Amino acid sequence: MAVRGIAASVGATVLLAVTNRVLYKLALVPMKGYPFFLAQATTFGYVAVYFSILFLRYRAGIVTKEMLSLPKVHFVVIGVLEALGVASGMSAGAMLPGPAIPILSQSFLVWQIIFSILFLRKSYSLNQLLGCFLVISGVIIAVTSGSDEGQFLSNVEFIWPMMMIGSSALQAGASILKEFIFIDGERRLKGKRPDIFVVNSFGSAFQALFVFLLLPFLSNLKGIQFGDLPAYINDGASCFLNTDDQIACDGAPFLPLLFIIVNMTFNISLLNLVKMSSALVASLTTALAVPISIYVLSLPLPYMPHGSRLSTSFVLGASVLLLGLILYTLPKSAKQRKNE
Structure with missing residues (x-):
């Protein structure tokens, strides 16, 4: 069963x-013209759902007052990283061909390994490091498939795939910090790890806050002046709800x-x-x-009626990346698990 x-x-x-x-x-x-508004709407949705679940788990006794009193500074940093990651990812996603998004997002694994080695002092097995190398190779092959005219990403500015990879780096940094919170929280709570909805709820709350606070800076990168920001938000809401016939949404x-x-x-x-x-x-x-x-x-x-033509090099890159993911997740020996 x-x-x-x-x-x-x-x-x-x-x-x-x-x-x-x-x-x-x-x-x-x-929402191509309003990715930051979509990011804000998404994060506020997370806050509502996660805090509702957190409240129910607190009433059920699963979440304790000690868990809720954990230091909030780490959640603030998570909020900044995830706000920048979501906003930059949606900006890049609006400009990239659809098939490029899932493959470029897999660079998350590479950044996660790098950050965990640097900040958590973790060690990895040979198959995990080889898998990571194949993921990097697959991403590079896929991205460089646009270097020649007629290839998959030939009409896409180089900044957009780089921004998607950067978005994965920011979100990987947030995930490593969450792991640190669990480790540090276990010490503070005398052997009991914080509930996952404590971490997700407060992380999402600060993410929503910083997506809102960073709107002037992020929108300026797209050429939207601070004085035009209220109109941008209003137009974004109109586009999201599709209530303005003058905006094609x-x-x-x-x-x-x-x-x-x-x-x-x-x-x-x-x-x-x-x-x-x-x-x-x-x-x-x-x-x-x-x-x-x-x-x-x-x-x-x-x-999206026209679809996308997958070049040979892009398919090769996707295949190499998938092989790397599978190799990375191969079962570990008992000795390897003991040393983690």
Whole structure:
């Protein structure tokens, strides 16, 4: 029964992962001119959902007052990193071909390893380091597939794939800091780790705050002056709700709302899979979603009728990246697990 439950959870998580990646790009079609507004709407959605769950877990006695009293400075830094990561990722995602988004986002693994070695003093096995090298190679092959005319990314400015990779670096830094909070919290709580919804709720709250506070700076990078910011927010809301006939936002509000709902559902499903099985199974599950997402995003889709032509070098890069992900998540020996 347990095996069937895990299998069903894996299938649901793969489906949600693919749907989430596809809707991420589709939601940015109507919101192409307002990625920062979409980032703000998404983070506020997270805050509402996570704090509602946190409240229920506190009432049930799962979350304690000691957990809620953990130092908030680390959550502030997480908020800054995730705010910059989400905003830059959506800005780049609006300009990139759909299939490029899932493959460039996998640089998250590389940054995570680098940061965990530097800040958490972690060590990694040979197969993990080799897998990381293959991920880097796959990303490089995919990105450089646009260096020649007619290739996959030939009409895309180089800044956009670099910004997507930078977004992954920021979010990887936030994930390492979350891991540190769990380790430090276990020491402060005398052997009991903080509840995951404590970390997610406060991290999301500060993320929403800093996405809002950074709007003047981020919008200025897109040529929007500070004095024009209220009009930008108003136009963004009108586009999100699709209430202004003078702003072309076909697909809103259905696509942005559907993305936000599926994105939250995917994160909860992934968390449930980790609880039912292990982080290894969750990693393999999300890795399986990468090539499926790339293929689906290359097809003609609603509001993206032309699709994308996958170059040979891009397919090669995706294959190398997937091999690296699989190699990285190979089961560890008992000795390796003991040394972690």
